[in-house]
Amino acid sequence: MTTRPVTRRSAVLGITAAAAALAWPRLSRAQSTARVVVVGGGFGGAACARALKRAQADLQVILIEPNAVFTSCPFSNEVIAGLRDIEAQQFSHDKLAANGVTMIDQAVTTIEPRLRSVMTADGVVMPYDRLVLSPGIDFRFEALPGYDDAASEKMPHAWKAGAQTLLLRRQLEAMDDGGTVAIAIPANPSRCPPAPYERASLIAHYLKTRKPRSKVLLLDAKDNFPQQRLFEKAWKELYGDMIERVGLSQGGRATSVDPSTKTIITEFGNYTPDVANVIPPQRAGRIAEAAGATDATGWCPIDPVTFESKLVKNVHVIGDACLGGGIPKSASAASAQGKACAAAIVALLGSRAPETPRLTGICYNTVAPGYGFSLAGNYQPRGNIFAEVEGGATSPVDAPRELRAREATEAERWFETITADTFG
Numbered sequence: 001m002t003t004r005p006v007t008r009r010s011a012v013l014g015i016t017a018a019a020a021a022l023a024w025p026r027l028s029r030a031q032s033t034a035r036v037v038v039v040g041g042g043f044g045g046a047a048c049a050r051a052l053k054r055a056q057a058d059l060q061v062i063l064i065e066p067n068a069v070f071t072s073c074p075f076s077n078e079v080i081a082g083l084r085d086i087e088a089q090q091f092s093h094d095k096l097a098a099n100g101v102t103m104i105d106q107a108v109t110t111i112e113p114r115l116r117s118v119m120t121a122d123g124v125v126m127p128y129d130r131l132v133l134s135p136g137i138d139f140r141f142e143a144l145p146g147y148d149d150a151a152s153e154k155m156p157h158a159w160k161a162g163a164q165t166l167l168l169r170r171q172l173e174a175m176d177d178g179g180t181v182a183i184a185i186p187a188n189p190s191r192c193p194p195a196p197y198e199r200a201s202l203i204a205h206y207l208k209t210r211k212p213r214s215k216v217l218l219l220d221a222k223d224n225f226p227q228q229r230l231f232e233k234a235w236k237e238l239y240g241d242m243i244e245r246v247g248l249s250q251g252g253r254a255t256s257v258d259p260s261t262k263t264i265i266t267e268f269g270n271y272t273p274d275v276a277n278v279i280p281p282q283r284a285g286r287i288a289e290a291a292g293a294t295d296a297t298g299w300c301p302i303d304p305v306t307f308e309s310k311l312v313k314n315v316h317v318i319g320d321a322c323l324g325g326g327i328p329k330s331a332s333a334a335s336a337q338g339k340a341c342a343a344a345i346v347a348l349l350g351s352r353a354p355e356t357p358r359l360t361g362i363c364y365n366t367v368a369p370g371y372g373f374s375l376a377g378n379y380q381p382r383g384n385i386f387a388e389v390e391g392g393a394t395s396p397v398d399a400p401r402e403l404r405a406r407e408a409t410e411a412e413r414w415f416e417t418i419t420a421d422t423f424g
């Protein structure tokens with residue numbers, strides 16, 4: 001995170017904390033058009049900021065994100081398995097800035113919904129008419145005793161892409177042939193439910209080609225997972241008995257860890273693998289809680305038509321942080337939500353009724369180079385959540401290898417398209 005002195009630009013946008021103690025000025029309608037502040041420049045926030053500016057060019061759109069370069073989780077499992085460089089995962093926000101979005105490279109530290117303003121780490125206060133939160137996830141360390149940021153340096157989660165992704169890759173590279181890689185998988189809701197199984201597959205691919213006497217052990221807090229039959233068929237076909245899974249009812253849920261010995265303690269027994277990839281239980285990004293937008297689940301309830309928080313007025317929540325119901329926490333969903341939220345905000349600012357969104361998401365899983373499958377869904381508001389509606393599709397379990405190869409290529413094309421659409 002970078003902390004800059006208050007620049008002329010930040011002084012124009014807001015005021016410092018010291019001045020804020022005296023007054024929190026707001027632009028009046030006569031002075032300016034409406035201002036929308038977006039927190040988080042990942043798949044949801046960047047898509048939303050861009051769509052807001054496209055829909056209404058004279059809107060002031062401010063995107064606040066501490067990282068100058070965003071590192072994408074989709075396709076980071078390929079980086080772990082040595083199939084891709086981390087640079088291929090990295091995207092700047094320069095194009096958004098060129099398209100009129102004001103970028104602030106800071107973290108938001110405080111949100112004052114009553115005053116309709118946010119404050120960044122450098123003490124600048126910015127008023128808003130509407131606020132969009134897309135902070136992704138944070139971890140519920142309290143739900144996994146022994147695990148914290150320090151433990152993640154020994155037992156990486158690699159569930160936020162970047163340094164953690166590279167750490168897990170280095171640990172795999174350093175492991176001797178014949179070693180065991182354990183992946184502790186949390187219960188739902190969590191970011192991208194199929195991704196742990198894709199990770200297990202690609203790690204098995206790495207081991208099969210470089211350290212064939214090794215094993216992958218999944219310690220799972222769930223009994224069932226998305227596209228299970230497709231994964232299990234592929235594992236048997238490609239990796240024999242290299243991948244072993246202990247599900248919830250067999251005692252697979254991790255209950256604590258001991259980072260000093262790299263031990264994962266489960267309901268059934270203790271495991272001390274050579275490489276321990278521990279994915280902790282999750283909740284909405286911390287700033288959502290600071291805004292008062294989370295409920296007892298740790299996630300943010302929303303009105304699925306407008307994405308407005310059920311708990312805080314004029315604050316909208318999109319992406320992994322929101323309680324989306326049937327819609328999975330994915331980049332695909334975050335991007336679709338970002339665009340639909342932008343349309344709703346433009347309608348609300350113009351005193352028009354927002355349209356009911358219909359969101360489309362697709363999730364690809366790559367289990368080896370040239371071997372992929374997918375799950376597509378359509379979602380519409382039902383009550384306070386999104387429910388899946390007709391028109392979804394999953395890859396068939398029995399399909400020729402040509403189809404698997406085609407879907408692996410489509411997965412790469414999907415990644416190029418969504419990143420170009422969001423950051424390009």
Ligand SMILES: Cc1cc2nc3c(=O)[nH]c(=O)nc-3n(C[C@H](O)[C@H](O)[C@H](O)COP(=O)(O)OP(=O)(O)OC[C@H]3O[C@@H](n4cnc5c(N)ncnc54)[C@H](O)[C@@H]3O)c2cc1C
Pocket residue numbers: 039040041042043044045064065066067070072073074075076077106107108109134135136137158159160191192195285286287318319320321329330331332333334362363364
């Ligand atoms: C291994 C893995 C593989 C995945 N593969 C896929 C896939 O193939 N397809 C798919 O669709 N999805 C995939 N996902 C899921 C996808 O990465 C997430 O669902 C998606 O990134 C969610 O978007 P978001 O905007 O909610 O959060 P993010 O994209 O994580 O963006 C959140 C941003 O908010 C910023 N932020 C947080 N707090 C603050 C603050 N206080 N102030 C300012 N900024 C802040 C963060 O720095 C971050 O840049 C995968 C996830 C993982 C872990």
